Amino acid sequence: xxQSSIKRAAAKWLIELDTAENIEEHWPAFEAWLDEKPxxxxxxxxxxxxxxxxxxxxxxxxxxxTLDTDPLLTRQLNSxxxxxxxxxxxxxxxxxxxxxxxxxxxxWRSVKLTPAAVEAATWDSYTxxxxxxxxxxxxxxxxxxxxxxxxxxxxxxxRGREVVLDQGEALFAVEHDPDHPFxxxxxxxxxxxxxxxxxVWRKSDSESVTLVKEGRVRVTSPAYPPQVVLAQHAATVSxxxxxxxxxxxxxxxxxFSWTNGKLSFKGETLxxxxxxxxxYNRTKLKIDDPLIAQRRIGGxxxxxxxxxxxxxxxxxxxxxxxxxxxxxxxxQVIHLSSANH
Amino acid sequence: xPLTRDEYVTQLLAIKRSSLxxxxxAVTHDTQSLDDLSQDVYxxxxxxxxxxxSIIASVRGYARAVCRxxxxxxxxxxxxxxxxxxxxxxxxxxxxxxQSPEVILRARERLDDVRYALEKLTDRRRVVLVLNRMYGxxxxxxxxxxxxxxxxxxxxxxxxALSFExxxxxxxxxxxxxxxxxxxxxxx
Numbered sequence: 001x002x003q004s005s006i007k008r009a010a011a012k013w014l015i016e017l018d019t020a021e022n023i024e025e026h027w028p029a030f031e032a033w034l035d036e037k038p039x040x041x042x043x044x045x046x047x048x049x050x051x052x053x054x055x056x057x058x059x060x061x062x063x064x065x066t067l068d069t070d071p072l073l074t075r076q077l078n079s080x081x082x083x084x085x086x087x088x089x090x091x092x093x094x095x096x097x098x099x100x101x102x103x104x105x106x107x108w109r110s111v112k113l114t115p116a117a118v119e120a121a122t123w124d125s126y127t128x129x130x131x132x133x134x135x136x137x138x139x140x141x142x143x144x145x146x147x148x149x150x151x152x153x154x155x156x157x158x159r160g161r162e163v164v165l166d167q168g169e170a171l172f173a174v175e176h177d178p179d180h181p182f183x184x185x186x187x188x189x190x191x192x193x194x195x196x197x198x199x200v201w202r203k204s205d206s207e208s209v210t211l212v213k214e215g216r217v218r219v220t221s222p223a224y225p226p227q228v229v230l231a232q233h234a235a236t237v238s239x240x241x242x243x244x245x246x247x248x249x250x251x252x253x254x255x256f257s258w259t260n261g262k263l264s265f266k267g268e269t270l271x272x273x274x275x276x277x278x279x280y281n282r283t284k285l286k287i288d289d290p291l292i293a294q295r296r297i298g299g300x301x302x303x304x305x306x307x308x309x310x311x312x313x314x315x316x317x318x319x320x321x322x323x324x325x326x327x328x329x330x331x332q333v334i335h336l337s338s339a340n341h
Numbered sequence: 342x343p344l345t346r347d348e349y350v351t352q353l354l355a356i357k358r359s360s361l362x363x364x365x366x367a368v369t370h371d372t373q374s375l376d377d378l379s380q381d382v383y384x385x386x387x388x389x390x391x392x393x394x395s396i397i398a399s400v401r402g403y404a405r406a407v408c409r410x411x412x413x414x415x416x417x418x419x420x421x422x423x424x425x426x427x428x429x430x431x432x433x434x435x436x437x438x439x440q441s442p443e444v445i446l447r448a449r450e451r452l453d454d455v456r457y458a459l460e461k462l463t464d465r466r467r468v469v470l471v472l473n474r475m476y477g478x479x480x481x482x483x484x485x486x487x488x489x490x491x492x493x494x495x496x497x498x499x500x501x502a503l504s505f506e507x508x509x510x511x512x513x514x515x516x517x518x519x520x521x522x523x524x525x526x527x528x529x
Contacts, residue, residue, distance in 0.1 A: 007503065007506070008503065011499050012499060023364070023366070024357075024364075026363075028359050031362075046506055048371055049506075050458075054474040055474060057452055057455045057475070058474065325484075325488055
């Protein structure tokens with residue numbers, strides 16, 4: 001082992017021990033390395049001396065200084081040394097993939113279109129991002145409003161009477177047309193309507209919730225007989241069957257509050273409310289303390305403001321929140337815990 | 342239930358000596374003094390009076406606290422040796438009558454070396470090193486503050502340790518003085 005490799009090993013041990021959450025776990029292996037040969041001990045002692053030297057300077061350096069005024073930090077903290085450059089490996093990889101895709105599409109278009117391709121070309125796509133809402137009028141005059149993180153495909157050939165809810169939630173105000181039923185497909189199940197207002201939320205591939213505001217719809221699932229769902233009723237389709245329940249008008253209104261950008265709750269648990277907020281935002285709420293998960297909360301909140309909600313929890317319900325810096329994928333997490341912790 | 346002396350000693354003997362050394366080192370960062378300090382700690386733990394034993398909730402936690410306190414005392418004693426050499430404003434020097442001028446001068450030069458080595462580090466390494474060693478932030482806290490990943494912070498600390506040790510042991514006097522004047526306004 002050369003002198004420089006011993007030094008590198010010493011530096012590695014120094015940082016490993018210094019940043020370890022449980023130093024005892026690493027200590028026996030470290031002492032074994034230390035006892036291997038005198039050079040290891042000498043290299044580590046030199047590394048420690050350097051490390052402690054900064055501590056010696058600290059006593060004097062920190063007098064009259066703060067993070068904001070420290071000449072050793074301010075210049076760098078305000079500059080771009082820690083900002084990621086645009087050409088990071090991930091961005092370059094994504095660009096290469098996009099370029100390859102574009103070339104593929106160009107080549108594919110230059111050859112003869114297949115029947116499947118023709119069919120694919122007859123679908124219009126409507127999408128929304130996290131926290132976004134979008135309204136559209138379909139060819140038959142029906143109106144659709146897309147909730148957060150939703151993808152809806154509309155069959156052009158059906159004049160807007162057949163749509164596929166690929167993900168998310170949408171509210172449909174269907175134009176009356178007895179000859180052409182309006183069909184919403186979600187995987188294997190579907191909702192059929194003649195003229196009504198209802199919403200469909202595709203929670204997962206196998207679970208969806210249909211909420212009827214006016215009129216009635218027919219919910220079809222492959223394994224179970226079709227169910228007619230009346231106004232002020234909700235039908236949940238899942239692997240275990242189709243469950244229909246009646247809701248009071250106030251609850252129905254609350255369920256549709258997202259159309260105004262609000263989330264309305266009345267006695268739901270914090271766990272349920274957090275799950276609902278997380279549907280709307282890239283900033284995620286996370287309950288760190290199971291003791292508060294079942295606390296029941298009510299009120300009307302802005303769907304796109306999880307931080308405001310967390311602040312309100314802190315001020316009103318004594319629930320502490322800690323904001324975590326965004327990670328590599330720009331996901332920010334707000335940790336919720338009991339104020340006593 | 343309060344601990345009896347026998348229970349206390351049994352639990353104390355179950356704690357590995359290596360754990361005591363690790364806890365002491367986490368504060369002192371000095372392997373040279375480790376055996377002496379951990380021996381002190383062990384004797385202190387064995388000599389705890391019966392009255393105190395009965396109020397100990399966790400022997401392990403107590404042992405850890407004793408290690409930390411003993412290590413802090415060692416650090417304080419070490420810092421006191423340095424506290425006589427602080428610059429007042431730019432260049433005035435506090436002189437302790439107990440220290441000889443030569444000792445003060447040597448220590449002052451040593452501090453200048455440290456400032457110089459810090460200034461020579463790359464920006465990223467210096468910021469991470471200063472936040473960790475001077476301001477006491479953990480790797481996780483630094484990562485949050487700078488918006489980078491914890492492994493990146495560890496890597497930067499590793500690079501900083503290697504370069505810093507190298508710079509401290511390098512003889513580069515002229516460059517050193519120029520940088521000192523430029524950065525801190527120190528007079529020769």
